[in-house]
Amino acid sequence: MTVLLFLVFLILLILGFPIAFALGISAFTYLIFSDIPLMVIPQKMYAGIDVFVLLSIPGFILAGNLMNASGITQRIINFCNALLGHIRGGLGLANVGASMLFGGISGTAIADTASIGSVMIPAMKKEGYDAPFSCAVTASSSTIGPVIPPSLPMIIAATLTGLSVGKLFVAGIVPGLLLGLGFMLTTYLIAVKKKYPKSNKQPLRVIFKSFIQAFWAIMMTFVILFGIIGGVFTPTEASIVAVIYAVAIGLWVYRELKLKMIPAILLQSAKTTAALMVLVGFANLFAWIMTVEELPLLIANSLLELTENKWILLLLINLLLIFIGAFMETIAALLILFPVLLGVAMQVGVDPVQFAIIMVFNLVIGLTTPPVGVCLFVASSIGQVSIEKIARAGFPFLLVSLGVLMLLTYIPEISLWLPGLFYD
Structure with missing residues (x-):
């Protein structure tokens, strides 16, 4: 069966x-x-979504949509371009920088690719960057979003295992920054090699002005993160605070969000949430069937029969997840495999927080690898470039992602240092 x-x-x-x-x-x-x-279908589906912390997902989705409608994307891009535009390949660097900042608001890679890509890909092509590179840097840098908090995959991972959402959020900060800096270095080296353009250096007053314009958008991440770390509110309460903050900033600070726009934003957020919750429900049913068939035990025993060496086992798990991530959507793979593989990892002494970061990081790499890399499809649609050309141009960024993954795997302190400061 x-x-x-x-x-x-x-x-x-x-x-x-x-x-x-x-x-x-x-x-x-x-x-x-x-x-x-x-009858087990509705029972198991409901059990999968009847988790309090999952209430934070519609909140964060709504907050991200509200902030995006408030002109946040353009302000973040303007600030990053003012700060980095004078460097060779500055527009590409600004693209990565904007993803790092926007990822701290949206929590999803697809939203990042669509929002930033719709502005940056045409702008980069206009400035003389070739189209495949423009799409590749946009799609690749969008994978920073699910790593830097708030992160929807990390909320799912915490829900499945009872880990602290706050701990996972904090654990993702250093890996996210490492990934962003790695992408920036790669972008700069490619820009120098291909002689991509740079703009004039902006005076400090222009940089400061663009920072002030983006300040309230950037502050949203800090409000969410430090509110959770400081115990001021739970992740679910944080998502509601984020929505209130987004409405206030959009209506009264940036003044680009109009009351008449809110119903459409609510509807779009509801559709996204509904699709995600259906996925969570069906994945829980699928995972229950796997448990009935004792597949988790079989997988665990098979891996442990191959080796009980922690480092070799983690390498095998990484290879497995990279392969699966290329064919399966991130959250679905997380729902089905995370509890199983976490049990195996913990048997050989891997910290559960470290493994959660490794798992999320592994699967988001699949967002930019064919054949099911959804960020590639979004970038391809915006830039009117074939998936094959984008994947080829994005290969150096893929190597950076794999390099950071190896660091996360074999240097636990990268993901555990900050949680140790705040929680131990």
Whole structure:
């Protein structure tokens, strides 16, 4: 029956079904042929979404949409361009810098690619950057979003295992900064080699003015993060604070958010949340079937039979996740595999917080790798460039991501140092 479950799932993926429906239909097929009452479908789906911390997801999605409608993207880009534009390849550097700042608000890579890409990709092409590179740097840098807090995948990881959301948020700061700086260095080296343009150095007053314009947007990340770390509010309460903050900034500070725009923003946020919750529900049902079939135990034993050496085991898990991330959506893979692989990692002495960061980092790499790299598809649509050309141009950025992943894997302090300062 396990073979039937995965066979149906793979066939539906090949046929192009959305991942949520592929999970649901394959689980339904399994239940039909297993004579298990279909009543378990709503029971297990509801159990998957009936978790308090998941209430923070619609809040953060809504806050990100509100801030984006408030002109935040353009302000962040203006600030980064004023600060970095005079360096060779400055517009590319500004692209990465904007992703680092915007990622601390949206928490998702796709939102980053769409929002920043719609501004930066045409601007870079106009300035003389070739289109594949413009799309590649946008898609690659957007993967910083799910690593720097707030991060929706980290909220999911915490929900699955009972880990502290605050700890995971803090643990993602240094890896996110490392990834961003690595992308900046790569962008600069490519820009020097290809002689990409640079703009005139801006006077301090222009840089300061652009910073002031972006200040309230940047502060949103600090309000969320330090509110959670300081115990002022829970992640769910933080998401509501973020929504109130976004409305206030959009209406009365930036004044680009209009009351008549809010219903459409609410509807879009509700659609995104609903799609995500359906995915969480079906993935929980799928994971329950795997548990019934004792697949987690089989996977754990198989990995431990290969080796009990912590470092080799982590390498094998990384290879597995990179492969899976290329074919499966991040949150779906996280829901199905994280509890299983966490148990294996903890048996050989890996810290659960470190492993959560490794897992999230691994899977977001898949957002920029064919054939299912959704950020590649978004960038391709904006830049009117083929996926193959973007993937080829993005190869140096992929190497940077893999390099940072190895550092996270074999130097635990990178992800554990900050949580140790704030929580131990």
